[in-house]
Structures are given as C-alpha cells and as structure tokens.
Amino acid sequence: MKELIKTVQYPIYFHEQGYAELQKRLSELQGIYSNLFILADTRTYTLCLPRLIESIPVLQKARMLCIKTGEKEKNIENCLYIWRQLSQWRADRNSLMINLGGGVITDIGGFAASVFKRGISFINIPTTLLAMVDASIGGKTGIDLDHLKNEIGLFRYPEMVIIDEHYLKSLPERELKSGMAEIFKHGLIADKKLWQKMGKQPASRATSWNESIRTSNMIKSHVVSKDPYEKNGLRKILNFGHTIGHGIESHFLSTQAPLLHGEAIALGMVCEAWLSWKINGLPKSQYEEIAQRLLGIYPLKEIDESTSDKIVMHLHHDKKNFKGKIRFALLSKIGACTYDHEISIDLIRESFNTVLNKTHRD
Ligand SMILES: NC(=O)c1ccc[n+]([C@@H]2O[C@H](COP(=O)([O-])OP(=O)(O)OC[C@H]3O[C@@H](n4cnc5c(N)ncnc54)[C@H](O)[C@@H]3O)[C@@H](O)[C@H]2O)c1
Structure with a gap:
C-alpha cells in the first residue's frame, strides 16, 4: 500500500x-x-x-x-x-x-x-x-x-x-456524510469510477475510507499541481458545486439551522449539475442520477423566493467572478468538468426553483 x-x-x-x-x-x-x-x-x-x-x-x-x-x-x-x-x-x-x-x-x-x-x-x-x-x-x-x-x-x-x-x-455520521460530498465532487469532476464506487459506500464509521481518501487526494493534488494559485484556471474545477453551495452555506450560517459545509455543497452540486445539463451537455440521465443520489443522502433545504434572493446576493461575492459576472465550473459528463461559464441570474434562479423549491418541483 x-x-x-x-x-x-x-x-x-x-x-x-x-x-x-x-x-x-x-x-x-x-x-x-x-x-x-x-x-x-x-x-x-x-x-x-x-x-x-x-x-x-x-x-x-x-x-x-x-x-x-x-x-x-x-x-x-x-x-x-x-x-x-x-x-x-x-x-x-x-x-x-x-x-x-x-x-x-x-x-x-x-x-x-x-x-x-x-x-x-x-x-x-x-x-x-x-x-x-x-x-x-x-x-x-x-x-x-x-x-x-x-x-x-x-x-x-x-x-x-x-x-x-x-x-x-x-466522527458523527452527519459529519462523515458531509465529508463524502467532497469525495463525490472529486468523482464527478474527474473520475467516474470513484463516483460509481462511492455509490456503494455506506456513510458509516465501520467503512474503510482509505482507498477513497487516497484517490480523492490524488485527484485534488493533480489538479492543484497544474494550477497551484488558481491562476490559469484548471483549479477552478475544484469549485464545482461550491458557487451555489457557498451561497447556500453562507445564507444558512446566519439562521437557527446552519448546514454543514458538505451538505450545502451537495445541494450546490445538484443545482450546478442541472445547469450543466442545461448549458454544458451533461446528459439528462446523468443529471438525474446525480440528483437522485445526492438528494437521497443530504437533507433538502426548502428555498422560497425570498431566500433565493438572499443566496443570489451571496453569489456576487464568489471569488471566481469576473467583472461582476458569476462564473461556474460545470460538468460535461460524469468525470469531466469545464470552467468559466457565465450564467444569468435568471437561469441560476431557475436551478433553485427546479431543485430546491418544493412548490415549483411538485
Ligand atoms: N481550504 C480548503 O481548500 C477547504 C476545502 C473544503 C472545505 N474547507 C473548509 O472546511 C470547513 C469544514 O470542515 P469540517 O467539515 O471538517 O468542519 P469542522 O472543522 O467544523 O469539523 C466538524 C465537526 O467535527 C468535530 N470533529 C473534528 N474531528 C473530529 C473527530 N475525529 N471526532 C469527532 N468530532 C470531530 C469538530 O469539532 C466539529 O465540531 C469549512 O470551513 C470549509 O470552508 C476548506
């Protein structure tokens, strides 16, 4: 080993x-x-x-x-x-x-x-x-x-x-699940096999995490080595799910029921997978697979219109933004990711409504 x-x-x-x-x-x-x-x-x-x-x-x-x-x-x-x-x-x-x-x-x-x-x-x-x-x-x-x-x-x-x-x-199970979200992300952006393997991995302390930790570390270290200071761009793929996820996390941080980092990122990944389907060629079946898995593991936070306004406000502070435009890293398929996609506020809101707003979903 x-x-x-x-x-x-x-x-x-x-x-x-x-x-x-x-x-x-x-x-x-x-x-x-x-x-x-x-x-x-x-x-x-x-x-x-x-x-x-x-x-x-x-x-x-x-x-x-x-x-x-x-x-x-x-x-x-x-x-x-x-x-x-x-x-x-x-x-x-x-x-x-x-x-x-x-x-x-x-x-x-x-x-x-x-x-x-x-x-x-x-x-x-x-x-x-x-x-x-x-x-x-x-x-x-x-x-x-x-x-x-x-x-x-x-x-x-x-x-x-x-x-x-x-x-x-x-470590409590809820925290383990939070960590799993970042392993899911590494699979989604760079390694389909890791994504598939993680689908069978129960969120339990009895699980051996060794291999998934190592694979995840190799993926992150490889991406970081190509762009150590997020300058030429590749490192931005590590932010898949984090643009919306950080907005969700920041919003709920000031409420009575804050989300754990991984929980917020998981919801962010579902919204951004939906955007990936809409504009970056992610097959619809793969978006559905991602949504089904992540929404089955992580608690869904209902987001109404006024909450979505607040989350959008947070997105304006994202560090990937350029000249006031909100930029995303998006999947082109499970295991591949591209970056610097500018997306309109209307489409971002539509992703919240589709994924997180029960009234719109039903
Ligand atoms: N720098 C980066 O690249 C990067 C990447 C991802 C996330 N983050 C940041 O990481 C933070 C989230 O990290 P986290 O989820 O580890 O949160 P955390 O550090 O708050 O730990 C979660 C909880 O687990 C407890 N804990 C820690 N180790 C434990 C153990 N072995 N047994 C029992 N309890 C234990 C902690 O006391 C805490 O209550 C966020 O602030 C996020 O922004 C940074």
Missing part, C-alpha cells in the same frame, strides 16, 4: 509513516523548530489529541491553543487569540504549528500561521473526512468575514499533511 503522495509542494503521509516522519523531523531538526504549538478545537482536543501524543510523545511539550468548535469560530477574533498567545509565548519565526482538527482548524490555523511574523511553518493533521479529502490539502487557508465564506485568506502550503483514518472512529 502506498503510504505517501508526493505533491509538488509538500508530502501527504498516511498513518504510522506520517507520525514516524514527523517524529524524525522533530528530533533531527530540534535546533530548527524553536517552539511547538498545537491548535485544536474543544472536541479534537478531547478526542484526537491523546492519540497524537501517544504516537509522538515529544509533543507533550507543545503549547496548546484551543478554540470552540464550528464554522462560526473561523473568524478574526480567534486569529487574534492565536496571535496574542503566540506573541505572549515569544514564538519566533522558526516555530511550528500543528493544526489538529477539521477544515475549520486547518483553514484558520494555516492562515494564522501564514501571517504571524510573515509566516511560520505549519503541519496539518486532519481529523474529519472532509478535511482529509479536501480542506487540509491544496494550500488554501482563510477565515470567514461575517457571513461571507473564506473572504479573507491566502495560499500557503503546509510542510506536510498526515492522514490517520483512526480519527474518524469518533
């Missing part, structure tokens, strides 16, 4: 090999890392830190930074907390920060580390399925600005990523 994926910028290690590599680095490079910090949230502090320390006992000496859990914590106040603590502990530029948690921790931790003293090193140890297959790899770091997702951030690559499937044993 391959225990290492070499991406252009950094290695992704699996299981014990990852811990062995980090252990080696910490002892060999003792003179190089002046300080060690671990960032966790209150849940990963309790559920995941003991395994990490057991695997690398020297990390007992690391100073702990801990924030509350949840998307709302991916904010500037928590960055200030992290920076103030690092300053108080006299962290210098040769410090190392280990981000132990889901996508919220790897996003905010990567961002906070990247700008502290113009950048200290960080390592990601993802503990949710979503972070293992997506958030912890690819170099995007950032925080939300009020209800705008990932509005502030930068590209910066971790020194390494360590993936240990064992952490998934304590």
